[in-house]
Amino acid sequence: MILHIDMDAFFASIExxxxxxxxGKPLIVGSRANKLYTVVCAASYxxxxxxxxxxxxxxxxxxxxxxxEFVPAQQGRYIWTSEQIFEMLKVxxxxxxxxxxxxxxxDIGDEADGQALAKTIQKQVRETFNIxxxxxxxxxxLLAKLASKLNKPNGIAIxxxxxxxxxxxxxxxxxxxxxxxxxxxxxxxLGVKTCLDLYQxxxxxxxxxxxxxxxxxxxxxxxxxxxxxxxxxxxxxxVGHSYTLPYASQNPGFIRAWxxxxxxxxxxxxxxKNLASNTVHLWLNCPETGNFGAxxxxxxxxxxxxxxxxxxxxxMAQSGLKTPRTKIPGVFMPRIRALGVTCGNLAFDSYLPxxxxxxxxxELIKAMDKINNRYGDGSIYPAVVSLTKKMQ
Numbered sequence: 001m002i003l004h005i006d007m008d009a010f011f012a013s014i015e016x017x018x019x020x021x022x023x024g025k026p027l028i029v030g031s032r033a034n035k036l037y038t039v040v041c042a043a044s045y046x047x048x049x050x051x052x053x054x055x056x057x058x059x060x061x062x063x064x065x066x067x068x069e070f071v072p073a074q075q076g077r078y079i080w081t082s083e084q085i086f087e088m089l090k091v092x093x094x095x096x097x098x099x100x101x102x103x104x105x106x107d108i109g110d111e112a113d114g115q116a117l118a119k120t121i122q123k124q125v126r127e128t129f130n131i132x133x134x135x136x137x138x139x140x141x142l143l144a145k146l147a148s149k150l151n152k153p154n155g156i157a158i159x160x161x162x163x164x165x166x167x168x169x170x171x172x173x174x175x176x177x178x179x180x181x182x183x184x185x186x187x188x189x190l191g192v193k194t195c196l197d198l199y200q201x202x203x204x205x206x207x208x209x210x211x212x213x214x215x216x217x218x219x220x221x222x223x224x225x226x227x228x229x230x231x232x233x234x235x236x237x238x239v240g241h242s243y244t245l246p247y248a249s250q251n252p253g254f255i256r257a258w259x260x261x262x263x264x265x266x267x268x269x270x271x272x273k274n275l276a277s278n279t280v281h282l283w284l285n286c287p288e289t290g291n292f293g294a295x296x297x298x299x300x301x302x303x304x305x306x307x308x309x310x311x312x313x314x315x316m317a318q319s320g321l322k323t324p325r326t327k328i329p330g331v332f333m334p335r336i337r338a339l340g341v342t343c344g345n346l347a348f349d350s351y352l353p354x355x356x357x358x359x360x361x362x363e364l365i366k367a368m369d370k371i372n373n374r375y376g377d378g379s380i381y382p383a384v385v386s387l388t389k390k391m392q
Contacts, residue, residue, distance in 0.1 A: 001114050003106040004136040004144035005089070005121060008153035010102035011042035011078055015071050017130035026050060026068040028061055033072040036062075037246030041073045045153060078102075081129060088124060092117070103148075105141055118156045126154075142220040145177050146195065168196035178217060183210070239275070240342030241265045248287050248335040255336050260309045262341040267305030270343060271369060276301035277343035280311040285338035294319050301347060304365060312341055 007013065011029045016022045026047035030038040040061050043052045050065040062068060082101045089096045095107045108114055118135035125133045132154035136147025143159045150157040150171070159167050174184040176195050186209065192198050198206075199221055206214030241262045249255060259282070270277060281295035294315050302308060 001108050001110060001112070001137055001139060002141050002144040003108055003114060003118060003121070004099065004138075004141065004148040005104045005106065005118075006134050006136070006145075006148040006152075007085070007102040007125075008132045008134055009042060009044050009048070010081075010131070011073060012044040012047070013131040014077055014081055014129075015074075016044060018077070019071075022069055022071075026052070026065045028052065028058060028068050028070045029073050030058055030070060031073055034246070035070045038072075081131075085125065085129070088128065089121070092121075099141075099145070103145070105144070115156060115158060122154065122156070140220065140223055142177060146171065146175065149175065164199075165196060168199050169194055171195040173198050178220075186210075238281075238342050238344040238346065239266055239269045239273075239277070240281070240340060241269075242283065242338065242340030244285075244338040245336065248337040250335045255339070256313070258339055259312050259341060260305075262339065263309035263312060264305035266341050266343050267303050267308050267365075268369065270303035270346075271365070275346045276303045277308075277346050279343065279345035280308055280315065281340075281342040281344060282312045282315045283340040283342070284334075284336050286334040287337050288334060292319065295344070297345060301345075308341065308343060 012027045015029060016025075016027060022044075024046060025044070026049070027044035028040055028047055029042040031041040032038040036059060038058050040052060040054055040056045040058060042054060043061070047061070047065060047068055050068070052061045052064055052068070058070070062070075078101060082098075086096065086098065086104060089104055089106060092106070094109075094112075097105050099105050108117060114137040118137060122133055122135065125131060134148050134152045134154060135156045136144045136150070136159070137157070138144040138147050138159040139161075147157040147159045147167075150167070157167075171194060173179055173187050173192055173195055174181075176198065179187070179198075187193075187198065190209070192201065198217075201218075203215055203218040206218045208214070210217065243258060243262060245258070278299070278301045279295055279297045281293065283291065283293045285291050296311065296315050296318070298311060302311075
């Protein structure tokens with residue numbers, strides 16, 4: 001059996017634990033320090049009661065709850081607490097892995113009393129860190145993760161062979177990890193509305209609908225493989241990230257920092273899928289001139305965020321848009337409101353670095369990925385990305 005331990009409103013709960021004045025109040029944790037020009041990174045349960053959720057603009061959130069408290073995210077606090085919780089869980093003697101910065105999976109075998117252990121863990125988390133955790137228990141990681149969401153906050157839910165039909169029959173299919181909006185729409189059109197409907201479908205059925213994604217989903221639902229080792233996403237045709245700035249900016253250093261951040265995010269996703277890209281597409285939205293988009297195909301495929309960033313700068317230079325190093329008369333940088341970086345022409349990454357500098361770069365990337373995979377995305381990043389937080 002697997003215990004999936006999910007911290008409740010983790011970032012917001014830590015801020016409330018540190019500052020008792022925030023206890024019991026609607027709290028917004030922003031991704032940046034600027035209260036009015038950021039997005040909700042996390043919300044306390046008191047704030048969620050007003051409809052505030054992660055990813056929402058703080059302007060919208062404060063319209064829903066004008067009295068909500070606001071604090072900027074302090075990532076170091078969350079990483080430290082996560083690491084301490086992980087070390088605490090290891091003491092119980094079972095194998096433990098990170099699922100994310102605020103989620104942990106523990107393999108307790110088939111003999112241990114899962115519910116009693118879950119209560120003990122909840123008590124220790126509450127007494128040690130003054131926050132709460134919800135625990136799901138099931139035969140595999142996917143069902144255990146689902147169970148952890150059923151009785152939030154500070155709840156315990158168990159999915160067994162005896163209650164599986166009753167429990168899954170009450171849960172909408174979109175609550176299952178890996179079911180996004182597009183998958184939800186496809187499944188609903190096929191009459192698959194609940195997790196039970198999905199659970200009862202054959203592997204052949206899901207494979208016909210979703211390909212490799214479908215068979216992975218079927219195996220993850222039914223297998224007793226302990227931990228989350230499956231990739232739910234099919235091999236994509238492209239990988240991209242975009243962002244809308246809080247206000248239009250003409251500062252080339254600021255724009256370049258955002259392109260670097262998006263390129264790093266795209267590179268990380270490519271590496272997670274063992275993919276590399278030859279084609280880079282850069283998209284910019286300019287309030288005065290409209291959208292700009294251009295792409296270029298390069299001879300060497302890459303999954304290195306810095307190389308993707310450099311290729312974006314080449315696209316900008318060839319387009320006539322000014323970058324910080326451009327001094328050509330008549331070339332300008334328009335005001336930018338939104339931007340995006342997408343990599344296409346994907347193939348499995350089989351490239352082996354030949355030169356010392358390339359090998360060192362690959363070792364650095366692997367070290368960064370290892371840290372970010374363990375402690376959460378953005379735990380370590382290029383220094384220039386800090387401009388995206390400071391220049392508001």
